[in-house]
Structure formats: structure tokens, C-alpha cells
Amino acid sequence: MSSTGYIVAAWVVTFAVVAGYALWVLARGRRLSREVAPEERRWMTAGSRGRE
């Protein structure tokens, strides 16, 4: 592979992996949302609900 090939590969692989990971995170979020009661997924306030 020429050096241009490696350079293109670096960009393509980076964004492909990031996109793949982002989609996986979103998919997990959608799947889990269905399993959780609506009052548990009001964003903004949800994170502050710490437990002792």
C-alpha cells in the first residue's frame, strides 16, 4: 500500500470506528429505553438521582 493509502486508511478507519461505536451506543440506549419505566428516563434530571 502506498503512503497515500495509509493516510486515507487512517481517516476512514477512524471515522468508521467512531460512527460504528456511536451507533452501538445509540442502539443500546433505544433497546434499554424500552425496558425501563418512562419516569426513569426523563433526561436532564435522571443523572442527578444518586443513591447512597
Place this chain on the structure above:
Amino acid sequence: MTTSASATGTTSGAGTPAPTSTASTATRVLGAATLVGIALLVVFGVFVSPPDKELGETIRILYMHVPTVSVAYLAFIVTAVGSAMYLWKRTEFWDLLAASSAEIGVVFFGLTILNGMLWGKITWGVFWRWEPRLTTTAVLFLTYIGYLAVRAVPASPRTRATRCAVVGLLAVVNIPIVHKAVDWWRGLHQERTIFGTLKPEIQGTQAFAAYLGLGVFLLLFAWLLIHRFRVAFLAERAAESGLEGAIAERRQEAGQ
């Protein structure tokens, strides 16, 4: 419960249904900004910026390599802060923040290594050698994979959080070692970061591409972290409701 939920529903107005994904107005705005940033970065990093005098076209790999490693380090530092705060406060928030950040850090650090190998193949002539910077990098990467592996071991949320917090605090010690490896031992890896490289004869668009890359990847990290944190939060609630469901079933039987 419905009243309290709609009262606290800041993002979705009262009466609107609860979100069915981890997105909110904030993440949508952030996500749109990130996508615009990525488009700009491709334009400047691949097409507009000139090749470097010393590095040639390979500087374009560094536009990926440097932001990914910066974000990975930031993510691991967030994990360390979350771990320390968990051990102090013992709240779920810090544990989930630490874990979410660690996973993102591993993804970005893996990309850093991949980009670095491609750059090394062009510049050094080899993908990999067990030289100090690369060896310590491998140790750092494996340590955080270890963190995720420890997290995957089933345990009560408290036990798991404590174990992970200890690993998360120990692992971050690797970062200064990786950083100083080029000064402490002889190796192939260059001594300074891209910013050190560019400073003496910094060129407008090259510097712009470098800083733009950093900014874009920081936005990306923020977007991913919010989503990933919400996923972690939902996973905890789902695990609880699974357990509560089983208890409710028994309770129902008992009531009969």
C-alpha cells in the same frame, strides 16, 4: 409518579411522552455541531492544508492521531476523577461516569494506536516495535481493557463500582509514564507532540487543522459521553426492574 415525572421533565415539556432513546435537545444540538465540525475537519485536514515541510503528507494522519490520543487521555482522567469521587461520595453517578468514560477512552485509544501504526509504517518503515513509547502505550491500553473486563464481572452494583474505582485510579498512573517514556528511554517515537512539531514554523492552515481536530474530537467526546452515561443509567434501571419484576411476581403469588 406521573406528576413528579412531568414536573421534572425539563427537556420534554409536561405531558410529552418520555424519550425512547438517549437523545435530548442538548445532545441533538451537540451532535449537529460535531457533524459540521467533522465536515470542516475533512475539508481542512485532507484538502485545504498543505503538506508539512518535514512530515510531508503524513501530517494528515497526525490530524487524527493527536486528537484521538488527547480525547483518550481526557476520558481516562475523567474515569480517574469519577473513580475517586465514587470512593468518596459512593453515589451511582460517579461510578457510571467513570465507566462510561473508560469505554469511550478505550475506543479512542485503540484508534490512536491504529493511526500511529499507519504513520509509523510510512515514516519509520515498520508498524510496530517494542520501543518505550509503544510498549507503555500497549500497557496503558491493556490496563483499560482490564478495567472494562473487571466491569463485566457480575457483582452487586456496589462491589463492582468499588472494584472499578480502584482499577480506574491505579490505571491513570500509566498516562504520565507513557508521556515521559520518550524522555526516559531511547526509542523510535518522536519526543514532542504535534504542537511542539508545529510551533517553530507554524503554518496557518496546518495549525488550524490541528486545533480544529482537537475541538471536533472534544465535541464528539462530550456527545458520546452523555449518550453513554444515559445508556449506563438505563442499564442499571433495567437490571433493577428485572429484579423487581421477579419479586413482584412472587409477591403476587403470595397474595393469592
Place this chain on the structure above:
Amino acid sequence: MSDAPLTGPHDDPESSDAETPEHFDLTPRTAAATSSSKGSGKKWIAVAGVGVVVVALAFVLFNGLQSASTFFYNVDEAVAQTSTLDTTRFRMQGNVVAGSVTTTSDGVDFVIKYKDAQVPVHHVGDPPEMFGPKIPVVLEGAFAANGKKFESDEIMVRHDSTYDEKNEDRVREADQDAKQRATG
């Protein structure tokens, strides 16, 4: 019977455990048994995963301590140890002497220099794209002809020329590099 063992870790004040009647059945069921055995299977896989990572870490650390601590010798150090190194493989760093590079049928011949020490190199294989005169390189190979010659089969180009002026105390002979570079 208390429900504490079941809900111990989930001491959520909002959960409805507080209203749990005292008399409901908490003994494991067949379904529960299957799920718990599945859970322990998952546990063992996860523990094995941790084990694999720990072994990999140990391997990398062992490997790293051996190889990374002295990744290369400079030419002068290697020359001083000619008899000890004998024909063992090692890495040697120096600058390619300008005008010494000649292409051969199986690779390149050149002279590598560091401080006052010089060694002629016979390299087998294609040199990397960035290889050229005055460039600092790390070679992999061994001495031949009692240290009069170095047989190399891997050339690695050290890229760091830009920062020479800032790193005069580096292991590389900075001023020498700079002098060499000033002419090119």
C-alpha cells in the same frame, strides 16, 4: 424471613421492598435456577477475560522491560562493544553519511555514523520511503567481519529532526545532526 439477602445491594429507598409481605415465597425456582446458572457461566467468562488481560499485561511488561529499556545502541557504543555483541542481533542508531548510499542488487550499502564512530552497512531489502542521506536511522541486524561491517535487514527512520534545536541534551548528537542538516 427478611428480603435483605435478595435485595441487599439494591438498597433503593424508592423500591417497593418496604411493603413486601413477610410471607411470600423466596425459594429458588427452576426458572431462577436456570438463570442463575447462566449468570455463573457469564461470570466465569468475565473472570477468564480479566485473566487473559492480566496475562497479556504481564507479557507486554516482560517484553517491554527486555526490549524497550535499551531499544538501540548508538554506533559508538556498539563499536565499543564489538567483542561482546559478536554476532548477536541488536539495534544500532546513527546518521546515514551523505554520499555513502549505493544501491545494490539486494538492497543498499551505506555508512552509518554517530559521534566519531562509523560503520559500513550492508542492508538487504527495500529501505523505507523516507530513507536517505543525513537521516537518523535505527538498524536491525548484527555485526559481521569482526565488527568491520553491519549486516542489516531492517531500517527504521527516526523522525524527529524538527526539534533538534530544542533538545541539545538528547541522546542523539544534536549539534552533529544540525550540522549535517545545515548542509542539506
